[in-house]
Amino acid sequence: MAARIDFASLTLKDALDLAVLIEDEAKERYEDFAAQMDQHRTPEAAKFFRLMAVNEAKHGQELAERRGQLFGDAPRTVTRAQIFDVEAPDFDEARAFMSPRQAMKAALASEVKAQAFFVAALPALKDAKVRALFEELRDEEVEHQALVKAELAKLPPDSGLSDDDFVDEPAAQ
Amino acid sequence: MSATCEFQAKDYKSDLKPIWCPGCGDYSVVQGIYRALAAIGRPPHEVAFISGIGCSSRIPGYTTAYGFNTVHGRALPIAQGIKLANPDLLVLAAGGDGDGFSIGGGHIAHLIRRNIDITYIVMDNQIYGLTKGQLSPTSQKGRTTCTSPYGSLENPVNPLLYTLAYGAGFVAQASPTDLAGMAAIIEEAIRYPGFAFVNVQSPCVTYGEEAQQIKGLKAISASLKELGHDPADRLAAMDLAQHYGEKMHLGVFYRNPEPPPTYDALIRERQVQLSQGALPKERILDLFIKK
Numbered sequence: 001m002a003a004r005i006d007f008a009s010l011t012l013k014d015a016l017d018l019a020v021l022i023e024d025e026a027k028e029r030y031e032d033f034a035a036q037m038d039q040h041r042t043p044e045a046a047k048f049f050r051l052m053a054v055n056e057a058k059h060g061q062e063l064a065e066r067r068g069q070l071f072g073d074a075p076r077t078v079t080r081a082q083i084f085d086v087e088a089p090d091f092d093e094a095r096a097f098m099s100p101r102q103a104m105k106a107a108l109a110s111e112v113k114a115q116a117f118f119v120a121a122l123p124a125l126k127d128a129k130v131r132a133l134f135e136e137l138r139d140e141e142v143e144h145q146a147l148v149k150a151e152l153a154k155l156p157p158d159s160g161l162s163d164d165d166f167v168d169e170p171a172a173q
Numbered sequence: 174m175s176a177t178c179e180f181q182a183k184d185y186k187s188d189l190k191p192i193w194c195p196g197c198g199d200y201s202v203v204q205g206i207y208r209a210l211a212a213i214g215r216p217p218h219e220v221a222f223i224s225g226i227g228c229s230s231r232i233p234g235y236t237t238a239y240g241f242n243t244v245h246g247r248a249l250p251i252a253q254g255i256k257l258a259n260p261d262l263l264v265l266a267a268g269g270d271g272d273g274f275s276i277g278g279g280h281i282a283h284l285i286r287r288n289i290d291i292t293y294i295v296m297d298n299q300i301y302g303l304t305k306g307q308l309s310p311t312s313q314k315g316r317t318t319c320t321s322p323y324g325s326l327e328n329p330v331n332p333l334l335y336t337l338a339y340g341a342g343f344v345a346q347a348s349p350t351d352l353a354g355m356a357a358i359i360e361e362a363i364r365y366p367g368f369a370f371v372n373v374q375s376p377c378v379t380y381g382e383e384a385q386q387i388k389g390l391k392a393i394s395a396s397l398k399e400l401g402h403d404p405a406d407r408l409a410a411m412d413l414a415q416h417y418g419e420k421m422h423l424g425v426f427y428r429n430p431e432p433p434p435t436y437d438a439l440i441r442e443r444q445v446q447l448s449q450g451a452l453p454k455e456r457i458l459d460l461f462i463k464k
């Protein structure tokens with residue numbers, strides 16, 4: 001994850017805008033993953049990634065509304081280039097034929113990553129309102145982790161087989 | 174050439190769904206290209222995107238630019254022809270490490286010495302992905318693959334040093350560990366007036382090694398900017414480029430601070446000069462008729 005943000009001078013407007021961009025990025029990555037799963041006939045993981053995309057879009061929308069109420073249509077001064085993979089899973093987290101469990105674990109790891117981002121930024125923040133927002137976002141990430149964990153718990157037990165169990169040994173010639 | 178206008182990354186995305194393996198680094202590269210093209214703002218029909226053969230060479234099809242998925246190793250000769258025939262086009266070339274440094278390895282030197290205004294993006298995964306995991310010219314020594322079952326005895330090609338040594342005016346490296354950085358580098362490469370080379374470490378999740386996946390790359394990555402590297406210093410760039418394979422330096426290694434004229438510009442100049450003393454079109458036949 002790369003972030004090019006001057007946390008010390010971050011205003012509440014910029015912080016909200018960044019939070020929206022973070023949700024947008026995650027939403028797009030999950031949509032991308034869902035499309036990759038469709039393409040590779042992995043429908044259950046596709047369904048889960050699509051659900052994650054919808055959730056990220058919802059959070060983004062809520063944050064955008066808050067931003068609108070507080071700052072109207074004042075121009076945005078932060079850009080997407082300032083954040084990278086804060087809440088979006090890494091590009092290589094998707095795999096053909098991944099199980100719903102693997103898909104959920106990838107999402108869980110991203111929620112943990114996002115929480116770590118907000119925690120790491122806290123000491124550098126100077127503005128009390130920005131700090132409160134980051135604390136709120138940090139706590140939300142913890143809630144999201146709990147939601148994914150609850151979904152994981154609903155799955156039937158793991159077969160215990162690994163990908164290697166499905167690889168054919170070379171046949172004797 | 175049309176005036177530039179507002180475009181968004183999605184305007185460069187075609188309806189074709191990529192068939193790369195899920196998780197392939199090439200997904201990030203195409204995103205980086207969409208963003209870079211949007212930042213440049215040339216309409217898709219003014220962009221020609223040429224590739225060779227390989228998983229990575231499928232990339233033009235996933236954009237709305239004019240594309241030509243050519244022959245293995247031959248992206249660069251065709252890209253040069255296109256640029257010379259229609260210099261107003263923004264010409265991008267792309268392909269894999271095998272395409273660019275094995276079968277097509279002879280072409281890059283000539284493109285560099287001609288300095289035609291083309292941006293060449295190599296998706297370097299240190300393997301032949303499309304043909305299922307054979308040794309590639311950038312595979313590390315000792316690497317076991319189906320074509321090197323006891324481990325490779327060959328040293329890899331160093332794409333960064335190779336292009337710098339031939340005199341490329343712009344040499345950079347990017348990776349999916351930093352998409353925003355990748356998009357900015359590709360944009361800068363396109364804006365560079367002359368040949369520009371971008372090596373993208375783009376992991377193959379199916380045949381690549383664990384250490385070359387995103388987590389492994391993150392562990393060895395270092396930003397050239399944060400190291401204080403001056404991209405105008407070619408010798409320092411060569412020094413840093415020697416660490417290819419051990420460290421992943423991201424950013425611009427070298428950008429010629431005084432870009433020389435491009436071949437395409439020199440050709441135009443020559444055409445203007447020669448046309449001054451040239452016979453009018455209707456008298457051209459006279460040259461062939463004995464008086």
Ligand SMILES: Cc1ncc(C[n+]2csc(CCOP(=O)(O)OP(=O)(O)O)c2C)c(N)n1
Binds near residue numbers: 271
């Ligand atoms: C003349 C010719 N020789 C060999 C091949 C087979 N071939 C297709 S792609 C490829 C190598 C692909 O590796 P790379 O360029 O690194 O691309 P990647 O698939 O890794 O992205 C080879 C050897 C071919 N298509 N044409």
Ligand code: SF4
Binds near residue numbers: 194303379
């Ligand atoms: S084989 Fe490797 S390079 Fe080719 S699409 Fe799959 S992951 Fe990408």
Ligand SMILES: [Mg+2]
Binds near residue numbers: 300
């Ligand atoms: Mg390759």
